[in-house]
Amino acid sequence: MEASRSTPARTSRHGPDSSDPPSTSTRTQPLTDPRQEPRLQTEPRGGVPDVTDTIAGYHRACEALASASGSLAADAERASGFRYGHEDWLIQFKREGAGIFLLDPVALTRAGVDWNQFNGAVGDATWILHDAMMDLPGFADLGLRPRRLFDTEMAARLLGLHRFGLAAVTEHYLGITLAKEHSAADWSYRPLPRDWRNYAALDVELLIELERLMRADLERHGKTGWAEEEFSHILAEGTSGVPRHEHPVPWLRISHITRLARDRRGLAVARALWTRRDELARSYDIAPTLLLSDASIIEAAERKPRNAREFRAVRSLNERVRIHTGGEQDKMFERYAPIQRAVKPSVWKTAIQEALALPPRDLPSMPAGGCANDAEANAPRAMRLWDRRPERRERLQRVRRVINQIAEDTRTPAEVIIKPQIIRNLCWTDDPAGRDVDAFLREQGARDWQVALIAASVSRAIL
Known part of the structure; x- marks a missing residue:
């Protein structure tokens, strides 16, 4: 039975209204005894696999996966924080009857493999991923095309788990905690150490068991239909080839850029340094923050060094970025020190001088409303701006109370029931009472199950 057609027993009410609706937990019961300590799994049951980086090995992997059955557990690793790009440097798969395979997509692509052979090998198997939007774009870039999806993170959110990271979900359902020590590793490093391969293999080791248990839980809570709509939406979004959350003015994503909101000359310095940093990072294939930190950009923009002495006083512009994690x-x-040393401080000095020499008409300014890091927002997030329009604020509060009540009645987190920004956008319009709420929600990206669940109640609330 669809959850939208049923009303599970209600739980306690939410507290006072806040800037975003609070989460509501689906009180799913763990399938293991909560009094027992979770078991630590340090290695895959079938051992730690080697990395497949040859055409012959790739063919063997495809043959094994084709002869196996059931869903395909999948994951990918990137070199975020080390490399400029976001391409996959390792992809992991597991299927019952075939075991775990670790594939080197960079080496295999260079060797000329046909990724369609992999698509054919797994056919229409459901791909199980945790937080699929992180990995689907990379798979799509390679030419890997899942036909069906089960996202264990989205399932955990729909079921209202308080913690929905992979380790937390495996603890909840299987009573197993995974040994995870290399999440921030430089996955472009070769050869991959055994410990790293072990970490990567554990990411797919338990996904097949999780899918079975979570499907049963979704069915038990009447949310199977909701989940399937969400999975289809994620799959379409993740494989569309359209970059997610691409900011129309990328340099405005510098951390703490709002400190320069009223300083147009400072914004010009920040823009110049960000632009030069991005050009160099792209050419050297290195993470931009390994060449110059955001904090250094903000410091330089605030101090605006105009001569050699003032420039030398900004130490971060004259020293190589060093990361100390212990x-x-x-x-x-x-490993990236040679690239860092190749970029001389004079590069930053020149960029600053050019920005300081700009005529006033060419100086940038902060977007109205200060939403520098929210390219998607139409209505403001800051409640101080809503305070200036009390009728809109009251409307927003009424709708949030309705959403919170539905969240309680269906035991589903409010932010899963509807994206908070959609509700802000609706309530910020001049004449929401004259709107077709169903159509508005769909235009904003709400799924059918969400519209069916809330549209009528929201329509009454905005009158």
């Missing part, structure tokens, strides 16, 4: 990551970062 662990093995330090050695990974040191």
Whole structure:
């Protein structure tokens, strides 16, 4: 039975209204005894696999996966924080009857493999991923095309788990905690150490068991239809080839850029440094923050050094970026020291001088409303702006109370029932009472189950 047609027993009410609706938990019961300590799984049951980076090995992997059955557990690793791009440097798969495979997509692509052979090998199997939007774009870039999806993170959110990271979900359903120590590793490093391969293999080790248990839980709570709509939406979004959340003015994403909101000359310095940093990072294939930190950009923009002495006083512009974690990551970062040393401080000095020499008409300014880091927002998030329009604020509060009540009645987190920004956009319009709420929600990206669940109640609330 669809959850939209049923009303589970109600739980306690939410507290006072806040800037975003609070989460409501679906009180799913763990399938293991909560009094027992979770078991630590340190390695895959079938052992730690090697990395497949040859055409012959790839063919063997495809043959094994084709002869196996059931869903396909999948994951990918990137070199975020080390490399400029976001391409996959390792992809992991598991299927019952075939075991785990670790594939090197960069080496295999260079070797000329046909990724359609992989698509044919797994056919219409459901791909199980955790937080699929992180990995689907990379799979699509390679030419891998899942036909069906089960996202264990989205399932956990729909079921109202308080923690929905992979380790937390495996603890909840299986009583197993995974040994996870290399999440921030430089996955472009070769050869991959055994510990890293072990970490990568554990990411797919338990996904097949999780899918079975979570499907049963979704069915038990009447949310199977909701989940399937969400999975279809995620799959379409993740494989569309359209970049997610691409900011129309990327340099405005500098951390703490709002400190320069009223300083147009400072904004010009920040823009110049960001632009030069991005050009160099792209050409050297290195993470931009390993060349110059955002904090250094903000400091330079505030101080605006106009001569050699003032420039030298901004130490961060004259020193190589060093990352100190106290662990093995330090050695990974040191691999990029030659590139860092190749970028001389004079590069930043020139960029600053050019920005300081701009005529006033060419100076940038902060977007109205200060939403520098929210390219998607139409209605403001800051409640101080809503305070200036009390009728809109009251409307927003009424709708939020309705959403919170539905969240309680269906035992589903409010932010899963509807994206908070959609509700803000609706309530910020001049004449929401004259709107077709169903059509508005769909135009804003709401799924059918969400519209069916809330449209009528929201329509009454905005009158």
